[in-house]
Amino acid sequence: MSPGGVDHEKIEGAVIELDMMTDVFNRMVATCASKCLSQRYAEGDLTKGESVCIDRCVGKFIEANKVIGEKLRESGGGLNPGGI
Amino acid sequence: MNEPASAQKGGLYSALRFTGIPPSWLEKRPKLPSRNWLIFIGVVTSIAGLYVDDRRKCKKIREEYTAKVRHLAEETLGTQDWPRKVTVYSCRYPEDHDHERSMVYFKRYVKPMLVAAAIDYDIINGNQYGALTGKVSDDIKKRRRELAGLQKSHEEELNSFIPLPGDRTPAGKARRQLEGGTVIIGRHSLKEYLEGVSRGWSGSAKVVDQEEAFAETLSDDVFDDPLGPPPTQESRTPPGGSLLPPPELSRGSANGLFGPIRQAPPPPPPKMPTFHMSDDPPATLPPQSPIGLVPFTNHLGFLQVPYMIYDFFTERHRVLAGCKAGYAIAMGQTRPMTKKDLDFDIQSEGFIKGSWNKLPKRIKESKESYYKDLTKDVKIARELAYGEREPTRAERSHPPKTEVELRTQRLKKELKWKEDLEGWEVLRGDVCWDERFEGVLSVFVDPQEHGHSF
Numbered sequence: 001m002s003p004g005g006v007d008h009e010k011i012e013g014a015v016i017e018l019d020m021m022t023d024v025f026n027r028m029v030a031t032c033a034s035k036c037l038s039q040r041y042a043e044g045d046l047t048k049g050e051s052v053c054i055d056r057c058v059g060k061f062i063e064a065n066k067v068i069g070e071k072l073r074e075s076g077g078g079l080n081p082g083g084i
Numbered sequence: 085m086n087e088p089a090s091a092q093k094g095g096l097y098s099a100l101r102f103t104g105i106p107p108s109w110l111e112k113r114p115k116l117p118s119r120n121w122l123i124f125i126g127v128v129t130s131i132a133g134l135y136v137d138d139r140r141k142c143k144k145i146r147e148e149y150t151a152k153v154r155h156l157a158e159e160t161l162g163t164q165d166w167p168r169k170v171t172v173y174s175c176r177y178p179e180d181h182d183h184e185r186s187m188v189y190f191k192r193y194v195k196p197m198l199v200a201a202a203i204d205y206d207i208i209n210g211n212q213y214g215a216l217t218g219k220v221s222d223d224i225k226k227r228r229r230e231l232a233g234l235q236k237s238h239e240e241e242l243n244s245f246i247p248l249p250g251d252r253t254p255a256g257k258a259r260r261q262l263e264g265g266t267v268i269i270g271r272h273s274l275k276e277y278l279e280g281v282s283r284g285w286s287g288s289a290k291v292v293d294q295e296e297a298f299a300e301t302l303s304d305d306v307f308d309d310p311l312g313p314p315p316t317q318e319s320r321t322p323p324g325g326s327l328l329p330p331p332e333l334s335r336g337s338a339n340g341l342f343g344p345i346r347q348a349p350p351p352p353p354p355k356m357p358t359f360h361m362s363d364d365p366p367a368t369l370p371p372q373s374p375i376g377l378v379p380f381t382n383h384l385g386f387l388q389v390p391y392m393i394y395d396f397f398t399e400r401h402r403v404l405a406g407c408k409a410g411y412a413i414a415m416g417q418t419r420p421m422t423k424k425d426l427d428f429d430i431q432s433e434g435f436i437k438g439s440w441n442k443l444p445k446r447i448k449e450s451k452e453s454y455y456k457d458l459t460k461d462v463k464i465a466r467e468l469a470y471g472e473r474e475p476t477r478a479e480r481s482h483p484p485k486t487e488v489e490l491r492t493q494r495l496k497k498e499l500k501w502k503e504d505l506e507g508w509e510v511l512r513g514d515v516c517w518d519e520r521f522e523g524v525l526s527v528f529v530d531p532q533e534h535g536h537s538f
Contacts, residue, residue, distance in 0.1 A: 048202035049157030052167050055204065 024065060032057035134397050141400045149407035150200035153414045157202035164250045166260060168203050170376070170413060173220070173277050174269040175210030177382045178511055179437040183211045186269040189380050193402055194267065197410025205267070210276060212500075214507025217280040224284025230254060232289070262373045265413055265528065270380035271429040272511055279510045281372070282518040286365045298502065299495055306458055307491065369524045375421065376413035376528040379405055381432040388435065412528040421525035426515040443508050447501050454497060461490055 036053035037046075046054070097110050116122065161167060174186035187209045198205055210216030229235040237254050268274050383391045395402070439446075465487045467473055475483070485493065510516075 043160060045160035045162060047158050048161045048167050049200075051161045052157075052199075052202045052204050055167070 028058060028061045031061065138397055138400055142403045145400060145403050145407060146196060149197060149411055152411060153197060153201040156414060157200060159202075166204075166250065168264050169260065170198065170203055170205050170265045170267050171261070171373075172205050172207045172267040172269065173210075173216060173273050174207065175216040175273045175276050176213060177270065177272055177380075177384070178213070178440045180382060180384055184209060185382055186273060186380060189406075190267070190269050190378065193406025194269075194378055194410045194413075197407055197414060201410075201414035203414060210273075212503060212507060214276065214503050214510055216273065216276040217283065217507070217510055218503075220277055220280025221284035224281065225289045228284075228289035229291075262371065264373060265376060265416070266373050267376045267378060267409075267413060269378045270382075271432050271515070274377065274428060275511055275513070275515050276507075277375075278518075278521070279516040281369075281521075282516050285369055285518075285520065295495070295499060298499055302495065302498055306455060306494070307462060307487070367520070369520045372525050374416075374418040374526040374528050376409055377425070377428050378409040379429040379432070381429070381435055383435060385437050391435070408530055409528075412530045415528075415531050417529050417531045418526040419529050420523060421521070421527045423517060425527055426517055428515075440512075444505060447504060451501060458490065458494065461485060462487065465490060 032054050036050050036057055038050075093111065097107075100110055101107060117125070172187075172190055174184075174190055176183040177185055187207055190207070195205070208216070208219060210219065226235065230237045237257075240254065242248070243252055266277075268277055383389075383395065461484065464479075464484050468475055468479070468484070469487065
């Protein structure tokens with residue numbers, strides 16, 4: 001329904017943004033899991049200590065990502081769109 | 085000569101005398117250092133020993149107490165549940181320029197226990213005297229409005245867009261807050277907190293713009309203009325010869341053509357529908373979350389330096405107090421709050437600096453000096469606005485404040501002075517006790533000591 005040319009760029013931009021977000025998410029999961037979760041466990045649910053730790057880890061990660069993104073945007077002129 | 089000497093010197097001499105070591109070294113006897121050295125070594129070692137011993141005991145105490153609560157962190161948590169969350173209230177200590185010292189005290193001494201017990205925390209810090217009272221009472225009034233159905237809570241509005249997992253109803257949120265608990269750092273925070281609770285549940289719950297209401301009470305004499313409005317129109321003629329009374333006469337007499345000008349008021353709050361249930365304060369309060377009291381004495385000033393030095397070597401006392409408070413909060417055993425609890429940490433009041441009582445005098449003095457400068461600044465601003473004179477070179481590089489800026493600055497300063505005075509009144513008096521508190525407030529107790537009050 002819409003002209004093909006313009007959409008192509010938008011789609012590519014969206015794909016790049018999605019890739020960035022997935023990358024950030026995977027990194028966050030890997031970092032926080034390695035910091036907060038122990039290797040030995042008795043049941044499937046997370047313990048309270050681990051949950052609280054993960055809450056805080058994710059909060060700090062997102063905050064740090066936001067700050068770094070803003071700094072990069074200021075200095076780099078926003079070459080890479082994306083980031084949470 | 086050598087024969088009898090070597091016989092005296094014994095094994096070490098005969099073993100090593102041909103190794104090239106100077107013989108005087110083999111004849112040395114152990115000797116104590118000189119008297120002065122002994123004094124120095126003794127003093128330094130004892131001071132270092134005090135420090136090291138104290139810190140070792142602190143570590144042991146912390147390990148002992150965190151081990152007691154670790155079992156709480158090992159319970160499982162469902163994916164839709166929240167962990168227990170406490171709200172920490174701290175505020176600026178009287179006569180302290182650092183408004184975060186209570187918060188730092190909490191983070192050093194109580195937070196390790198909460199972290200070990202997997203309890204989440206939210207810190208609410210009052211940056212000026214009386215700020216915590218305002219925050220607490222505003223939160224309660226907001227809650228009252230939500231209960232009356234006049235204002236939608238943030239969660240409700242979010243939920244109406246995207247339903248999120250977990251129990252996010254206001255009832256669920258209130259229940260979690262009730263079960264979570266409150267932590268109060270120091271007697272000053274307790275005073276402000278109870279005053280805030282009392283104020284929140286008294287009076288009307290309607291939204292009131294404090295700044296507007298206060299601005300009405302200020303007199304505008306200082307900004308009286310005997311000469312009339314500045315020539316904003318094209319014509320630069322003085323506004324009518326009849327309106328030129330000599331400046332030194334009319335200050336404070338006539339209203340001035342300006343009249344009380346205020347800066348543009350902030351956008352009015354959204355119009356509330358008329359109350360269909362009574363706005364009167366309730367006679368009984370709903371159950372409040374239990375309070376964990378953490379004693380905190382802040383030593384300020386040159387005269388209290390001996391206490392600071394003593395505190396440096398007795399950190400274990402504060403670690404023990406903080407760990408006990410954290411343990412009580414983590415275990416969650418409560419008892420009702422009585423009037424005797426209002427004497428919590430009363431010994432800390434003896435350490436407040438003497439200049440605390442002179443705060444109103446200081447505010448008065450700063451007010452007087454400010455108003456003196458203000459009349460001069462208003463005069464300069466008016467002269468430049470009227471075009472009576474050209475700005476000097478200094479004024480061109482640093483343009484002086486215009487009249488509007490002076491008015492806003494004055495409003496801000498007056499507001500700050502008023503809030504400081506109100507906070508001072510709250511903090512100077514006794515802990516507030518409303519009759520409605522009876523049976524509604526409770527305190528965390530140490531399960532091992534069966535509730536000993538501070």
